[in-house]
Structures are given as C-alpha cells and as structure tokens.
Amino acid sequence: MLLVLLSIIFYTSFAYSLHREDFIKLLSLVFGLFFLCFKLIQFQKWNFKFLLGTGIIFRLVFLLAEPNLSQDFYRFIWDGELIVHLKNPYLYLPNVLIEQKDLAIANAQELYNGMGDLSPKFYSNYPPLNQLIFALSALLGGKTILGSVIVMRIVIILADIGIVYFGRKLLKNLNRSPHLIFWYFLNPLVLIELTGNLHFEGVMLFFFIWSLYLLSVNQWKSSAIVYALSIMVKLVPILFLPLFLTHFKFKKSILFYTIIGTTMVVLLLPFYSPEFYANYSKTISLWFSNFEFNAGIYNGIKQIATAYDAKPWELINTYGKITPLVTISIVLLFTFLSKNKNLNTLISSMLFVLSIYYFISPTVHPWYVIFLILVTIFTHYRYSLLWSAAVFLSYWAYSQPDFKEHLGLLAIEYIAVFGFLIYELIILRNKKPIFCKN
Numbered sequence: 001m002l003l004v005l006l007s008i009i010f011y012t013s014f015a016y017s018l019h020r021e022d023f024i025k026l027l028s029l030v031f032g033l034f035f036l037c038f039k040l041i042q043f044q045k046w047n048f049k050f051l052l053g054t055g056i057i058f059r060l061v062f063l064l065a066e067p068n069l070s071q072d073f074y075r076f077i078w079d080g081e082l083i084v085h086l087k088n089p090y091l092y093l094p095n096v097l098i099e100q101k102d103l104a105i106a107n108a109q110e111l112y113n114g115m116g117d118l119s120p121k122f123y124s125n126y127p128p129l130n131q132l133i134f135a136l137s138a139l140l141g142g143k144t145i146l147g148s149v150i151v152m153r154i155v156i157i158l159a160d161i162g163i164v165y166f167g168r169k170l171l172k173n174l175n176r177s178p179h180l181i182f183w184y185f186l187n188p189l190v191l192i193e194l195t196g197n198l199h200f201e202g203v204m205l206f207f208f209i210w211s212l213y214l215l216s217v218n219q220w221k222s223s224a225i226v227y228a229l230s231i232m233v234k235l236v237p238i239l240f241l242p243l244f245l246t247h248f249k250f251k252k253s254i255l256f257y258t259i260i261g262t263t264m265v266v267l268l269l270p271f272y273s274p275e276f277y278a279n280y281s282k283t284i285s286l287w288f289s290n291f292e293f294n295a296g297i298y299n300g301i302k303q304i305a306t307a308y309d310a311k312p313w314e315l316i317n318t319y320g321k322i323t324p325l326v327t328i329s330i331v332l333l334f335t336f337l338s339k340n341k342n343l344n345t346l347i348s349s350m351l352f353v354l355s356i357y358y359f360i361s362p363t364v365h366p367w368y369v370i371f372l373i374l375v376t377i378f379t380h381y382r383y384s385l386l387w388s389a390a391v392f393l394s395y396w397a398y399s400q401p402d403f404k405e406h407l408g409l410l411a412i413e414y415i416a417v418f419g420f421l422i423y424e425l426i427i428l429r430n431k432k433p434i435f436c437k438n
Contacts, residue, residue, distance in 0.1 A: 003043075004054050007036045011058055015065035015196060023399035030392045033188040040186060045179040052164060055185045059157045059195040066149060067197040069395070074114035076198065077141070077148045079124050080134030081105040089131060090276050094120035106143040123279040128267045129232035130200055152198050159206040160185060160194065163374065166206075166213045170378065173216040174344055180377040189388040193367035201370045204234040209374065216343055220248070224256045228263035235284075236371060239357060240350050242331050246340045285320075292316055292362040294394035296414045299407065316362060323360055330356050344379075351375045355384070355421075366391040380428050383421040390416050 014029050044050050067073050079089040085104050097103055098112045098120070105111070112120060126134070133155055141148030167181040184190055194202040207230035214223035230237045241260070245253045292298065298319060305315050334353050340346040354372060358364050369391050372384035393409040 003036050003040050004057070007033060007040070007054075007058060008061060010036070011061045011191065014192065015062045015068070018068055020069050020395065020398040023396055026395055027392060030188055030192070031389065034389045037186045037188055041179070041182050045177075045182065048168075048179070051179075051182045051186065052161075055164075055182070055191075056157070056161070058186070058191055059153075059160070062191075062196045063150060063153060064146070065196070066146065069192070069398070070197040070199070071114055071116055072119075073149060073152070073198045074111045074145075075119045075124070076126070076134045076152065077107075077138060077145060078105065078111045078115070079126065079131055080136070080138030080148065081108075081111075083131060083135035084138045088271055088273060088276075089124040089126075089134075090271055090279050091123070091273060093123060106138075107145055110145065122283045125280065125283040126200075127232045127235060128271050129229060130203070130234070131271070133200065133203065133233075149198065153195060156194050156198065156200065156202050159203040160190070162206045163202065163209050166210045167374070167377075170209060170213040170216055173213070174347075174378060176378065183377050183385060184374045187370075187373055187385075187388055189366060189391065190370055190373065193370060197367070199367040199370075200233055201367055204230050204236070205371065205374050206230075207233065208237055212343070212347070212378075220252070220256060221259060224259035225263050228260045228267070231260070232264060232267045236354070239327070239331060239353055242335045243338075243340050243346060243349050243353070246335055246338075247343075247346050293397070294364045294366070294391070294405070294410060294413075295362045296359045296364070296410075296417075298360065298362040299410060303407075319362060323362070326360060327357050347375060347378045348381075351379055351381065351384075364391075364394075366394060381421075381424050383417055383424055386420050387413075387417045 010029050010033050014026075014033075018025060018029065020026065040051065040054065075094075078094060082089045082092065082105070094112055094115065097105075098108065124131070133152065136155070137148040137151040140151045164181050164185050167184065168178040171178045171180055190202070193199050207226050211223045211227040211230060214220070214226060227237065241257065244256055247253070248256055295302075301319070302312065302315060306312060331353055334340075334349040338345055338349045340349055351372065354375065358368060358372070369384060369387050373388050376382060376384040390413040393413045394405070396406040396409050397403045
C-alpha cells in the first residue's frame with residue numbers, strides 16, 4: 001500500500017504540477033515511478049485484482065488533467081468538431097478554416113493556438129476509426145476542451161483494461177505467465193503517454209491483441225476484422241501484414257487479407273472524396289522525409305554525413321526515401337526466413353520487424369515504444385522494457401527553447417537499448433533464435 005501511495009503522489013505531481021521544460025523533475029518522477037512499478041509487480045505479481053485495481057487508480061489520477069507533454073490533443077478535438085459539423089477532416093486545413101468568420105467549431109481559436117505552428121499547416125493524418133473517437137469526444141464533451149479530454153481519456157482507459165483482459169488470455173494460450181501483462185498495464189510510459197497525454201496507441205493495441213487472441217483460438221475470420229480495426233486507429237500494424245502470408249497457407253492468407261481490406265474500405269467510405277488520397281499520402285510522406293526526433297541509426301549517419309559537408313535537409317529527404325525500401329526488405333526477410341506458422345514465432349517476428357523499423361526511423365516519439373512493450377511480453381525478450389524508461393531522455397529537447405536535442409543523452413539511450421538487445425540475443429540464441437523452427 002505504501003508503494004501504491006507513493007506512486008499516486010508521483011503521478012499526481014506529474015499530471016498537475018509538471019511543466020515539460022523541467023527536465024530534471026520529469027526524469028526524477030519517471031525513474032521513481034519505474035522503480036515503484038518494478039517493486040509492485042515483484043511483490044504482488046500473482047495478485048491480479050490488486051494490480052488491476054492499482055493500475056486503474058493510477059489512470060484515474062490523470063482524469064481531470066490537461067496533457068502536459070504533448071499538444072496533439074488540440075488537433076484531436078479540432079478534427080472531432082469538424083466531423084460533428086459534417087466536415088471531412090481530411091479535406092480542410094486548420095490555418096485556412098480559422099480565417100472563416102462563421103466557423104462553428106467550439107473553442108476554435110483556443111484549439112488552433114494550442115496546436116502550435118506545425119499541425120495547422122497539414123491535413124489530418126489520423127485514420128477513420130480514430131477520427132470517430134475524436135468525434136465522440138467532441139459530441140459528449142459539453143463543448144469544453146476539458147470535457148472532450150475526459151471522454152478521450154475514458155476511452156483510452158477502457159482500451160487498456162481490454163488489453164489486460166485479452167492479453168492475459170493470450171499469455172495463457174501461449175503457455176506464459178499471465179502476470180506479465182502488468183509490465184504493460186503498470187508501465188509508467190504507458191500511463192503517462194496514453195492516459196496522461198492522450199495518444200491512441202492503447203486503442204490500436206486493444207484491437208491488435210484481441211486479434212492475436214482470436215488467432216490463438218483459430219477464429220481467423222473474426223481476427224481479420226478486428227485486425228483491420230487496429231489499422232484504422234493507427235497504421236502501424238500494416239507493417240506485419242506480409243508475415244501472415246507464411247502464418248497461413250496461401251489461399252487462407254488471401255482470404256485473411258481480403259477480409260481486412262474489405263473492413264478497411266467500409267470504414268474509409270464515409271470519409272472518401274477525390275482529394276482524400278492525395279491529401280492523406282502527402283501528410284504521411286512528411287513523416288519520412290521532413291521530421292526527425294529521437295532517432296537512433298539516423299543520427300549516427302547524420303553525424304558522419306555532415307562531417308563530410310552533407311546538407312542536413314537534403315540528407316533527411318534522401319534518407320526518407322530509402323527508409324521505406326529498407327523496411328519492406330526487412331519485413332520480407334522475416335516473412336520468408338522465419339517460421340511464422342507458429343504463433344510464438346509470428347509474434348517474435350513482429351517484435352523484431354517493429355524494432356528495426358524504429359531503430360532506422362528518423363522519428364521515434366516516446367509513445368511509439370509502447371507497441372514494443374506490449375509485444376515483448378509475449379516473447380523471451382525484454383530490451384523494450386528498458387527502452388520504455390530510457391526513451392524519456394529524449395524529452396531533454398522539450399526543455400530547450402529551440403527544441404534542440406542532446407546527442408549525448410540520445411547516445412546513452414540507444415547504447416543501453418542496443419547493448420541489452422545484443423546481450424539478450426547472445427544469452428537466448430540457443431533457446432529462441434530470431435529465426436526459430438516450430
């Protein structure tokens with residue numbers, strides 16, 4: 001109970017009195033919370049009701065707080081308001097709409113100002129099912145920002161509880177300890193970035209884990225529908241689609257893909273217009289060729305290239321064109337060299353595909369690592385749990401007026417992660433190699 005009380009105090013301080021510019025306080029609270037999380041699971045790992053209740057209480061601490069590490073929620077509410085007013089969020093730029101005198105969006109100017117300078121310049125890049133959640137929050141939020149925040153937060157909390165429900169079932173079906181799900185549910189990164197800062201990875205992961213559970217009980221048609229729902233919250237699960245080609249036989253995989261594709265089309269239809277594809281693909285491509293944050297391998301390449309007089313803006317553009325090709329090659333490698341027919345092996349392939357994608361990506365926001373946290377507990381590897389703590393070093397940039405990153409801190413983060421990964425690969429090579437047989 002003392003550990004729970006201390007955690008509540010730390011989370012309350014984080015939610016209501018932390019400014020993201022205060023890097024020392026942020027890091028102190030985070031590392032304290034990780035220690036308390038470790039001890040709670042160590043002492044109470046078989047006490048399911050206690051740990052479930054504890055995780056829910058921690059989440060409720062954030063209920064009335066506005067996110068303090070991310071301003072994305074302003075755009076979420078903006079898109080939701082557009083849908084409520086029957087406007088397609090994929091067709092209108094905020095910096096154009098804000099000029100309209102008769103704009104009916106509630107709190108329009110406050111939402112616009114809250115987005116910052118970057119988001120209003122681009123069309124929305126959030127998939128349709130995510131947009132429907134935004135609309136729900138705008139509809140039920142009582143035309144207040146805090147009301148909409150609370151609605152979104154409740155959805156995210158319910159998704160996390162759903163992850164515990166299906167995650168424990170899947171762990172049992174894979175002959176793993178069901179308490180491992182609490183390494184996700186009580187992880188401070190998960191609480192802070194999902195419940196606290198309203199990122200929707202948790203909703204995506206709810207459908208993703210539900211889909212894998214359905215696979216584990218041979219309900220592959222239902223699994224395909226739910227998998228499509230996961231993609232329609234966040235696009236990341238698209239990365240794993242080729243892996244199912246060797247998980248199923250050829251004809252079965254084609255049917256699996258057909259069900260996924262049909263479900264996606266049905267969800268896309270209400271938002272479709274001739275301009276949709278051009279606007280959406282243009283926004284998505286910017287993430288590969290224009291933005292960089294908390295990069296691993298890219299930062300190393302950048303330091304070497306600039307030492308030889310390469311121009312950074314040209315480098316990121318070129319690198320952004322190469323990254324998708326490298327990613328596709330990696331996915332195909334794991335598709336045809338790994339024995340994915342076994343669900344354990346399939347999940348391990350997913351873990352390494354996603355890890356390598358993040359290692360080479362020029363942009364790795366801390367909440368991206370949450371996908372790895374959940375997938376890793378279904379494998380023998382634990383390096384992403386270390387990354388979930390080390391990734392907070394990247395928030396040094398938020399303490400700087402120009403958001404300049406500290407390459408020394410990023411080096412510590414990635415050396416720790418790569419070092420522990422290499423250690424695990426060496427230790428586990430005789431037990432569970434990457435390309436393991438059934």
